[in-house]
């Protein structure tokens with residue numbers, strides 16, 4: 001269930017500038033919250049321990065005790081483990097933003113304060129929702145023109161935004177260019193994110209060099225994926241940027257970029273549980289399950305679920321995968337083909353409607369998101385595929401909802 005914006009919260013606001021302090025208090029109270037003000041940072045912790053607020057909003061640069069110290073003290077106090085902290089500062093340095101989040105702040109808000117948006121921005125930081133946005137829902141090749149006006153024509157890319165400015169990106173098909181534009185428009189391109197690669201087929205990596213935040217100094221990325229027998233994730237990504245194929249190399253990234261090989265297993269990444277499973281696809285291909293505060297999202301593509309009468313059908317794999325995605329709030333998965341188009345494409349590494357429906361029904365997923373559409377399908381064909389999936393699900397497990405997301409559509413989870 002999406003966590004709604006929380007109302008009626010109790011705040012302690014710490015700022016040595018009385019005018020700014022009063023402004024914040026006024027805006028928060030107008031939005032229905034209660035506020036205790038403190039303009040002497042040396043008394044702030046006593047006040048916070050007495051009030052045990054839902055959230056402390058603190059300035060960074062204050063005489064006596066700095067905002068950093070307040071964040072550290074709150075995070076070290078077991079009695080305040082339910083208290084969130086947001087740093088509000090006029091400091092525009094990326095270092096301070098990162099430092100505050102590293103110390104455990106739940107958000108960083110840059111002054112000046114805009115009275116029109118301030119309360120909403122604070123509430124958004126505290127809302128604890130996961131924002132899931134598919135930026136490319138096509139597989140294999142991007143599709144231009146009339147065929148792709150509604151669902152969009154870009155290849156694989158999905159982003160998840162968590163509270164505390166944490167962003168996970170799955171795959172870097174051409175959809176990542178749309179995400180790049182969105183990040184530039186929203187934050188001037190500032191971003192720290194984890195980029196998970198399912199596998200190195202072109203439609204999952206080839207637009208990475210067009211992701212502008214990679215060229216912005218101060219940004220930080222970790223690119224994670226499964227290695228192949230003779231190539232690490234770094235080598236798989238850098239090979240497509242070899243100067244024969246592309247004029248820019250990894251060395252030209254302005255951001256700090258790290259690479260990490262991962263395998264099947266469970267990891268804690270940015271404080272969030274990430275579980276991986278190798279999928280049924282040519283070469284190594286990883287599916288991801290993200291669990292966060294009682295909710296989960298599974299990104300499972302590319303993946304071929306053979307028909308039960310096929311010699312390649314592997315019930316054990318189907319059961320393992322159903323366990324992997326069991327009960328998830330959002331299963332984003334490869335449903336490339338209509339059932340009638342699949343027989344001539346067996347062994348290409350992609351699934352058709354009936355087997356995706358079978359998986360979602362077995363696993364009792366909450367919502368099934370169909371992606372990785374065949375490039376020869378137009379919007380109407382995707383409509384027909386969705387209708388077929390919904391019809392089959394109504395019989396197999398009517399509790400599962402099913403949709404075909406459009407590029408750029410955001411879902412709150």
Ligand SMILES: [Zn+2]
Pocket residue numbers: 139140156201203204302372
């Ligand atoms: Zn693909």
Ligand SMILES: [Zn+2]
Pocket residue numbers: 199201281302349
């Ligand atoms: Zn593939």
